[in-house]
Amino acid sequence: MSRPINALIDLTALKHNLSIVRQHAKYSKVMAVIKADAYGHGLLHAAEAFSSADGFAVLEIEAAIRLREAGYQHTILLIEGFFSKSELELFEYYKLSAVIHNSEQLQMLSAYKRNRRLNIFLKLNTGMNRLGFTPEQFLVALESLRSHSVIDQIILMTHFACAENRKDRKRVIEQLECFNSVITNYSLPCSLANSAAILLYPETHADWVRPGIMLYGSSPFSDVSASELGLRPSMALTSKVIAVQDLHAGDKVGYGQTFCANQAMRVGIVAGGYADGYPRHASTGTPVLVNGTRTRIIGRVSMDMLHVDLSGIANAGIGTPVVFWGNELPIEEIAESAGTISYDLFCSLGQRVNIKYLNNM
Numbered sequence: 580m581s582r583p584i585n586a587l588i589d590l591t592a593l594k595h596n597l598s599i600v601r602q603h604a605k606y607s608k609v610m611a612v613i614k615a616d617a618y619g620h621g622l623l624h625a626a627e628a629f630s631s632a633d634g635f636a637v638l639e640i641e642a643a644i645r646l647r648e649a650g651y652q653h654t655i656l657l658i659e660g661f662f663s664k665s666e667l668e669l670f671e672y673y674k675l676s677a678v679i680h681n682s683e684q685l686q687m688l689s690a691y692k693r694n695r696r697l698n699i700f701l702k703l704n705t706g707m708n709r710l711g712f713t714p715e716q717f718l719v720a721l722e723s724l725r726s727h728s729v730i731d732q733i734i735l736m737t738h739f740a741c742a743e744n745r746k747d748r749k750r751v752i753e754q755l756e757c758f759n760s761v762i763t764n765y766s767l768p769c770s771l772a773n774s775a776a777i778l779l780y781p782e783t784h785a786d787w788v789r790p791g792i793m794l795y796g797s798s799p800f801s802d803v804s805a806s807e808l809g810l811r812p813s814m815a816l817t818s819k820v821i822a823v824q825d826l827h828a829g830d831k832v833g834y835g836q837t838f839c840a841n842q843a844m845r846v847g848i849v850a851g852g853y854a855d856g857y858p859r860h861a862s863t864g865t866p867v868l869v870n871g872t873r874t875r876i877i878g879r880v881s882m883d884m885l886h887v888d889l890s891g892i893a894n895a896g897i898g899t900p901v902v903f904w905g906n907e908l909p910i911e912e913i914a915e916s917a918g919t920i921s922y923d924l925f926c927s928l929g930q931r932v933n934i935k936y937l938n939n940m
Contacts, residue, residue: 745803
């Protein structure tokens with residue numbers, strides 16, 4: 580038998596969450612963001628679940644090629660674009676779309692002389708200050724691309740920095756107004772909205788939306804749950820108790836012995852630690868389900884194991900099932916306890932975790 584920690588991926592939940600995107604952005608094309616191995620869910624399995632999307636966004640050209648070789652004819656966008664002139668041949672051969680966000684990429688395009696034409700997403704920096712051209716640089720880049728023989732379609736894009744903060748509408752509107760003022764003289768397709776903007780700012784939907792975290796059943800907002808948004812969790816991380824310790828008052832557990840029992844108690848040791856993707860910084864009190872009963876982890880999370888409080892769970896013992904996160908225990912709760920976000924937990928899933936796909940389509 581294999582070690583009992585498993586990630587259960589619900590493909591019908593992925594498909595359902597895509598339908599929620601469609602409900603909010605009825606008139607936009609959907610670019611499903613499946614970077615980072617589809618947020619830990621598996622690139623090709625997620626692509627199958629999202630096959631009714633209009634496009635896929637990935638980071639590495641290797642992921643884009645895997646999608647093409649698997650038969651997907653969708654628009655495939657490389658969201659950091661290309662990194663060398665030699666990659667342009669692969670973009671051409673596999674009919675990939677590229678984000679252009681700096682002048683070096685423009686120079687690579689200028690030096691590229693081929694017959695086939697490329698689709699470009701030109702990125703405007705409206706305040707994120709990560710990737711993209713300033714408004715002044717953007718207009719120069721746009722005119723350059725419009726006259727370039729190798730370019731087919733140009734889509735204009737930006738990225739919101741604060742859309743997930745429901746109390747900070749001002750900064751989203753400022754970025755939107757900046758974008759609109761720069762492109763006012765151009766009639767070209769646009770792509771602006773991430774998950775938070777899809778859900779909260781319909782005025783940003785434009786021609787393409789780019790959902791990420793909501794596709795995986797997690798809320799982009801700290802004050803609204805995924806279930807309130809109609810989203811379904813797509814991943815459950817489960818394990819089992821592999822040992823039990825009976826503590827006396829004053830006994831301590833784990834590295835650094837940071838937890839001390841104030842009375843006699845039973846403690847379960849569970850297969851699962853930070854090498855599996857469970858956050859090391861989750862502290863005593865972080866919720867966990869043991870045999871369906873909500874309890875807490877105690878002490879420090881170690882590489883391969885963690886401790887759970889079995890107080891009040893009389894029938895718990897070796898082999899008792901444990902849920903780290905899933906349908907009954909939202910991943911956002913674990914992330915908050917660990918001082919991080921659900922994206923981090925999804926993407927940190929350890930390679931040694933067994934992945935099982937449910938409701939395979």
